[in-house]
Amino acid sequence: MSFQGVQLNILDDHVVMDNGILQVTISKPGGIVTGVSYQGIDNLLEIRNEESNRGYWDLVWSEEGAGTTTGTTYVIKGSKFRVMVENEEQVEISFTRDWSSSLEGKHVPLNIDKRFVMLRGSSGFYSYAIYERLKEWPGFNLPQTRIVFKLRKDKFRYMAVADNRQRRMPLPEDRFPRRSRPLAYPEAVLLVNPVESEFTGEVDDKYQYSMDNKDLYVHGWICSNPPVGWWQITPSNEFRSGGPMKQNLTSHVGPTNLAMFLSAHYVGEEMVLKFERGEPWKKVFGPVFIYLNNLIDNNDPLWLWEDAKQQMMTEVQSWPYNFIASEDFPKSEQRGCVSGRLQVSDRYVSNEYISVNGAYVGLAAPGDIGSWQTESKGYQFWTRTDEHGYFLIEDVRAGDYNLYAWVPGFIGDYRNNATVTITSGCDIDMGELVYEPPRDGPTLWEIGIPDRTAAEFYVPDPDPKYINKLYVNHPEKFRQYGLWERYSDLYPNGDLVYTVGVSDYRTDWFFAQVTRKKGDDKHEGTTWQIKFNLADVNRTETYKLRVALATAYVAELQVRINVPNENPPLFTTGVIGHDNTITRHGIHGLYRLYNIDVKGALLMEGENIIFLTQPMCSSALQGLMYDYIRFEAPPSNDSTKKI
Missing domain, CATH: 2.60.120.260 (Galactose-binding domain-like)
Known part of the structure; x- marks a missing residue:
């Protein structure tokens, strides 16, 4: 099949990426996604909202020493627009905002580069961002950062976050005071007079749809007329904080679709990213893929969910992407891998080493045993062992790590004391590793x-x-x-x-x-x-x-x-x-x-x-x-x- 080449149309205050399958309109130089056109729908995003409240990156920040999980919410808007790649195969565009000392106390001390990518023949688009702070800059706290998409409420009513966690959802106005009753905290309301009576007496709360990072690869919404799906696919957890068990929000009433990169949910202040004055830092969040699909040879709208899962597997297998323009996102050949075997020694269970099946093994920043649970500045790379305890962690960014593990069925945490230094193309065999879980007697x-x-x-x-x-x-x-x-x-x-x-x-x-x-x-x-x-x-x-x-x-x-x-x-x-x-x-x-x-x-x-x-x-x-x-x-x- 022959696909139209990717085109970039640059207007006075917007740019449009178009590959013949979909068109994405982004404000210039702000970098806010204001429109997504697909399958005859002129805009999948909520047209009733202001343009700045449709598709955006945001963060929450506070000044150093604030000691809280809250702060000032900032919708990230660029001040400079650049074209990084433009040809028939690919368009990548950049929206940057720079920080200077004149902004101290007024804006988060970060340079931020938001990127959007569209490929020929791809039914979707990618987004990622590079956050950077320089050594001499003031300290601050960063409790949260994410991408938010607010979809049309007249179109997207069916939400899916897992095979057994999907349903038709209430409307956003059902949460208004005259239609709901507040419960123990603001996020939870009892629907007493919803627009549609089928929701009467139900509780709506966005936290009911949270998921562990280890399970959070694809989620989104289905429009029934015409049958169209909007899906947020996260092919890697390397840029998320807190390891495989960290829980994050997914989709919720709005209809709202989220890509969470950093949050204090289910952890608290220990998860907040904190910088001291004079501490340099750079991190790439994403890319994530916004995937759109429609029915072709099938008349069941739930097929869209099955297709989204297949697309998710394709994205996972394509990681790390080879088309990203930024040098801050290393290609596969610039990364390394680590392998080995983990066994358990517990004499009160067995006189022999115990092979562990499905143990979690990961690389995270050097730290104390179990410190990966609250680590938020660096990258983490996790896998699970096979039935004999063998593991392979591939495509690890260059840097220094500790190797951590925990084994279902045994208490405690494992950490290997050696620093694992990943260099471009390296292949490190850790050999036979033995975890001795805490144990004194039978x-x-x-x-x-x-x-x-x-x-x-x-x-x-x-x-x-x-x-x-x-x-x-x-x-x-x-x-x-x-x-x-x-x-x-x-x-x-x-x-x-x-x-x-x-x-x-x-x-x-x-x-x-x-x-x-x-x-x-x-x-x-x-x-x-x-x-x-x-x-x-x-x-x-x-x-x-x-x-x-x-x-x-x-x-x-x-x-x-x-x-x-x-x-x-x-x-x-x-x-x-x-x-x-x-x-x-x-x-x-x-x-x-x-x-x-x-x-x-x-x-x-x-x-x-x-x-x-x-x-x-x-x-x-x-x-x-x-x-x-x-x-x-x-x-x-x-x-x-x-x-």
Whole structure:
């Protein structure tokens, strides 16, 4: 098939990229996407919006030392337009804005170069940006940056973010005060008088559609008349922050379509990118691909989603793109690769090394064990091992990294102490790597599955007043609104008691330790109990309690053994966490592991009780989620034996 060459039409205040399949209109020199024409629709973007509120890059920033996840929102507008590539095969255009000392305190101290790319025969367009700050510039914080597209509400009503997470969506005006009732936070509303009655009584909240980076490759919207799809494809996670488990927003009522690069959601201030004065930095965000499709030989609009997934695989296989003009985006031959094998050594599970299947292995900036969870300045490259523990990380940008890993089924994090230096074309074999997860003695009992989430625990049905129909009888029922309130319904007077050997964590361990409602606006802390029996106790030895948390939000975990009111407690985390996972319908935030010594003298033959107290109670949304709890006996006599 022969396709028209790409044309660039430069007007006074706009430019138009046209390859015969679609036309993209961008303001000049601002670099705001004001129109996308496709399949006879003159503009897929919301024509009722101002031109600056249709398709744009934005960021949130604050001055150094602000200490917050919020700040000033800035829609990034260029002041200079340049043509980087213009031929029949490709057009790449640039919109830049430069910073100078005269702007200190008024604008974010960054030079920003936004790029848009169109290829011959491609049913879509690409966008990426280069952010740079120079050494002598003032410090600042950058909590968020992203691309936003606002589509026509009269066209795009069906949203898809995953195979089992797609639905027809309410209208944006359904969220207006006269049509909705506010809930516990601004993002969530109860639809009481929507334009279309089918949405009456539903909760709308953009956080119900969040996804982990590891799963977030394609999402978007379908227009039924004519049948057209708009899809945002992210072929690589290398420029996203926080690693594979970091959660980001996708699409939501608007209809709004997002490409999130950096955000503090589900983490808190620890995720905020912070610069000190005199700290240089440069990072390329993207490219991402905006893909448009339509029905050809099929009359089912949901085929558009299946086709978008196929296109996503094509984009992933094409990464890193070889057509990007900027020298700041290295081609495949300028990158390196790292391979090796990861095994686990846990003598209380096996006397042999354990092959790990599906372990996460990644390269991220040098740092402490687990630091990749909050790393935001550099690039990260992750893969999963095969069934024998072998891994290959390809197309890694040049630079210095540590190799990190974590293994589902085992607690803790692995970090290789050697600095991995990637150079152009290098092929580094790390050889046989062995992770020794925290372990002192044999397991006496355990609760949960060490997978960094609370998904395996009991997630209640929502209050019938607060339903999102998508998540009824859905495997991710934790995405329903208001589940924290169900704890008070299920435990109105006393707290959860879990008896080892009798209780089942799937039905008897509430997924989040939250506060209990006490009156209209008051709440109280909660104390959960774990009861267990010991036939004999070595009172001169030390036992070990290992508590892995899946998330925490302005919470504290106090641990006591057999004495419910002991002060001070045997252990406390202190106040931890700003993950906001409970509010935002997640099942995990930051992973935290605590290893607590329990002297045998504290234990008794027969029944023992561990008291887990979460005392923080100024709001209904405070609390924590457990990933996994294990109680270990003292080391056995052969504990020094080498494998």
